[in-house]
Amino acid sequence: MSYDVKIENFEGPLDLLLHLIKKNEMDIYNIQVSMITDQSLEILDAMKNLNLDVAGEFLLMAATLLHIKSKLLLPQHDDEDLDEDELDPRAELVRRLLEYQKYKDAGNSFDALPRLNRDIFARKFQAPELVVGQEGDEMIAVGIFELVDAFQRLLKETSDPYIHEINIERLTVSDRINAILSQLAGKESVGFMDVFDEHPDRNMVIVTFLAMLELVRLRLVRLMQNSRCGSIWLYPAVSDDDISPFDLGDASLGYL
């Protein structure tokens, strides 16, 4: 097998077509479809020879090119009223290429912009973890990404060795809801990590997390953090007196 095939890294079929058009010094408005089709098929073959996975998009583009080529070969009926697209089967492709080129160039100009923490610097402030819990810190609502992140970090820390085991005693979401509520009772806030035991097993982590989400949904608890990526705190959303043990069963919450 020879290794003299050089394949550049194309972002997609449009990128490949632009490259071919430029390489052949073609006018983008007057693409020689047959030449471009042959060359892109050659490149697809080369990709296959190199055992590269040819993505479906490239095959689709090759098929489109062949379709356009076949249309160009067929005689046109002059009597019908055809709009521009139908007159020249290449028009749609040209439009997409031009639009793509526009954003490709825009992307390159983004790359050249002065960038924070590379060319331009602003003052760095203390890492949020270190200033957590100080009075007067402005709290912001926790976004879904941070929450999922925190959950995944927790799961990673508590990976059990896998042992098949049948548990009779089953942890329920409503149990955990009540546990969290009693933890919150009389307090202003509880840390995200404090809701979990010191060495929780995976089951415990998941059920507790579900309980937390359930509480947020029931508007009993608000999840706040004092900065993006800062640690997460649970705040009771209602005053202390209203927090009473919850008598919802798992079934009514939708967990069985």
Added chain:
Amino acid sequence: MVISDVRKNIEALVFVSEAPIKLDRIAEILEMKKNDIKNALQSLEEEYASADRGIILEEIAEGFQFRTRQECAGAIQQLVKTRAFRFSRAALETLAIIAYRQPVTRAEVEYLRGVDSGGVFKTLLEKQLIRILGKKDVPGRPLIYGTSKEFLEFFGMRDLSALPTLKEFSDLSVDLPETAEVGIDVAGLALSEKEKEE
């Protein structure tokens, strides 16, 4: 307050503020008219720009922040030793499409790029350069995306009007497969226009 005191206070506020501080916030704290604050900020901005200093005052993401001059980058890089992440070409392309065409769905971006963009979207969301603005009011209710405040801070832009102008290759523009109007107020975008007029 005397003008010079105002300027002093504003300078101090911008200095200690963790994120770019908004004009409205400064006006609220100093209990002064926005217009006066604006003038003071402008004169400060000019003063920093003309002085031969390492720091300039810049309007970023609709707020004000002190930033270092670009020519000092080399020295600072020695100090902080951060490795700035490099954008892949796919990420740059996708970011550009989202920035210029927002609010936009993933399907629309993929149509323009001609290639699957799921992974790139994930990376950009993780880097918090783009955010989900809501759902589009078309069948399937796809998520619509736009750039975030962090995007403006990252590239040092005042607002989206500071995006470099798109080079037009032709007047033809691609009609996206579904061009139904987006039935959602794009938070932040519409607002910033109003705020500017004030």
